[in-house]
Each structure stands twice: as structure tokens, then as C-alpha cells.
Amino acid sequence: MAGRRQNNTDRLEGRQQKVVCEREVEIRNTEGLHMRPAMQFVDVANRFESEISVSSGDNNVDGKSIMQMSMLAAVCGTKLKIRAEGIDAQRAVEALKELVEDKHFDEPLPDKKKR
Amino acid sequence: MKLADFVCFEATIPELKSDYRDGVIAELVTALDKAGKLGRGNREDVIKAVVKREKEASTGMGKGVALPHVKHHAVKDVVAAVGQSSMGIDFVALDKQPVYSVILLISPADSPDRHLQAMESIFKHLQKEKFRKFLRQSQNAEQIEDLLREADENPSL
Numbered sequence: 001m002a003g004r005r006q007n008n009t010d011r012l013e014g015r016q017q018k019v020v021c022e023r024e025v026e027i028r029n030t031e032g033l034h035m036r037p038a039m040q041f042v043d044v045a046n047r048f049e050s051e052i053s054v055s056s057g058d059n060n061v062d063g064k065s066i067m068q069m070s071m072l073a074a075v076c077g078t079k080l081k082i083r084a085e086g087i088d089a090q091r092a093v094e095a096l097k098e099l100v101e102d103k104h105f106d107e108p109l110p111d112k113k114k115r
Numbered sequence: 116m117k118l119a120d121f122v123c124f125e126a127t128i129p130e131l132k133s134d135y136r137d138g139v140i141a142e143l144v145t146a147l148d149k150a151g152k153l154g155r156g157n158r159e160d161v162i163k164a165v166v167k168r169e170k171e172a173s174t175g176m177g178k179g180v181a182l183p184h185v186k187h188h189a190v191k192d193v194v195a196a197v198g199q200s201s202m203g204i205d206f207v208a209l210d211k212q213p214v215y216s217v218i219l220l221i222s223p224a225d226s227p228d229r230h231l232q233a234m235e236s237i238f239k240h241l242q243k244e245k246f247r248k249f250l251r252q253s254q255n256a257e258q259i260e261d262l263l264r265e266a267d268e269n270p271s272l
Binding site for chain 1 (some may be wrong): 174176177178182184227228230231234238239241
């Protein structure tokens, strides 16, 4: 009995390890996702084990590749979908959301008068 | 945006003379200047600005390519120049490997969206191994222009 319960727990944990987490974020800094922010994004993404992809609708790219991230051409106001898959998917998506939306890559936001 | 919309083919350097980052940047900026793309008297300042930007974070992003760039009032729209080196350049690249293809991009100070579109256009092609290989195999400015124009017309290249 005890052995079987152990097996069940193992299986459950095995299943819980693979998590998929998705979230839409908006590019808020004026200059958009140019190379420096893209590098920051890739740096944060690479701290996690999960596979991370980013979609702009037209393009779906590897969130850990600087070349692919630079291809998104996400201007200010663009909405991107971040998708992480792996044991730390939730934390990865949270960290990336914080970088993009809360910290806006430590860059200026648009002038409110203009937008 | 297409490559041919902003790459200045007159400024192509099929065999760069320098084998170090700042020398290559100076060569490409000078080529753009000679092609009349930088207005009067901006050459030195543009070189300084590109080198300064490069020191903040390398644009040698691996796989033998580098994309030095800066925003500068010398240009009214994005303009780029392509340089090739067969011997390889020490560009302080992220993967610490030599760089063989350099695309210098100068963008106006006030249109971040155009800058991003040009970047997209460049990386769309540069991330493809076949394109990088063909670029490295190009022998002269004409072949580089043909390759870029073909890449514009044929996205599968």
C-alpha cells in the first residue's frame, strides 16, 4: 500500500514538473525592443531552465536567442505573448513580465502629451 | 522594410582592411561618408558615437556577425553599410569568436520605429545559416548587392 502511494506521488510530481505558463505583455518604453532591451530579455530568459518563446502574432521566436528577439521589431505599444514551458515556467514568465512592463527595461516611457 | 531600402550598396566593403573593431567601424562610416550619406563634417562624430555605443554592449552577437549601430542626427532616415572580412575581426563578440560580416546601421535620432524595422529586416536574414554562408562567400561588392536583393525577393533564401 505504502509503496503504491509512493509511486503515485512520484508520478504526480513528475507531471507537475512540466508547467506551461503564458502571459501577454506590452512594450512600454518609447524606443521599443531594440538591441539593448532584447539583450536584457535574453539574459533574464537564460536564467531559467524552461523553454521560452515569444510571439508578436506574425513571428514566434526563441526568447533565449538575441538574433531572434531582435527580429520582433516590437515598437512601443506592441503586445507580445510570452510562453514558457518547464519546471520554472511560472517564475520565468513573472520575471520577464517584470522586466518588460514594470521596469520597462530601465528606459524612458513616452511623453503622455504625445500619445 | 527591405534591405535594399536602406543598405547603401556604394558603401559596401568586400574586404575590410582592419582586423579590430574600431578600425572596421571607422572604415564603414568613412564609406558611408564618401557615398554622401552622412551630411557634411559628421564623419568623426559618427565614428565616435558608434564606438561609444559598442563599448556599452557589444553588437557582435555570435555566429560571425556584428551589427554596430547608433542613432545620430547626421542621417534623416536609416542607412546601412555592409563590410566583409575573410581573415576575421576581433569584435569583442558575445561568443568571443571572430566576426566576418559587419553591418553598420545609422538611424535618425527621432524615429525608433524605423530603426526597429531595419533591425528586423537585417536579422530576419542574418539568423539564417545559408544567408550568413553566402555573405561570407561573396567576393565583391556586386555579389553582396545581388545576395541582398535576392534575399529581399526570396524570403526562403
